Amino acid sequence: MINLDEIKKIVHQAKNETLEEQDILIYTLHKIQDKIPNNFIPEEAAEVVSQELKIPLSKVYEVLTFYTMFSTKQRGKYVIRVCTSLPCHVVNGREIIQAIKDELKIDFGQTTEDGLFTLEETGCLGLCGVSPVIMINQEYYGDLTPEKVRNILRKIKGGAKI
Numbered sequence: 001m002i003n004l005d006e007i008k009k010i011v012h013q014a015k016n017e018t019l020e021e022q023d024i025l026i027y028t029l030h031k032i033q034d035k036i037p038n039n040f041i042p043e044e045a046a047e048v049v050s051q052e053l054k055i056p057l058s059k060v061y062e063v064l065t066f067y068t069m070f071s072t073k074q075r076g077k078y079v080i081r082v083c084t085s086l087p088c089h090v091v092n093g094r095e096i097i098q099a100i101k102d103e104l105k106i107d108f109g110q111t112t113e114d115g116l117f118t119l120e121e122t123g124c125l126g127l128c129g130v131s132p133v134i135m136i137n138q139e140y141y142g143d144l145t146p147e148k149v150r151n152i153l154r155k156i157k158g159g160a161k162i
């Protein structure tokens, strides 16, 4: 259940930050998405943001659909973003992707049946020096091997907090 009062509170806090209009919107959407267990921005939340920031709803959706870190559809508790840009791809990137898909039995754009993981592709995460790189929610993992990535996923499945 989404608490719309809490969303209003987040928007008001964001307004007090010294940020440009576009940055306030992005900051607000990040904060809201972090609060929602399924890692997405529901329609009701987007409407509150639009009203409270006095920004057209179409503009809110423009941002939501432009940035891949946002989603308007429910996702898993943990969103795994795999960098598929060339520097990561050439150093074991393909093997990492296969290890994740085999371990979780899902493909890109899918969520595991238990609602724990969603798998997504992303462009360069800016950490090419430690490629291959993935992100799980806000955490980065670099220098990965198939074994390392399987261990990370198994720890999370076992209840480890990240």
Ligand code: FES
Pocket (backbone or CB within 6 Å): 083, 084, 085, 086, 087, 088, 089, 123, 124, 125, 126, 127, 128, 131, 132, 133
């Ligand atoms: S190419 Fe993967 S982090 Fe830069």
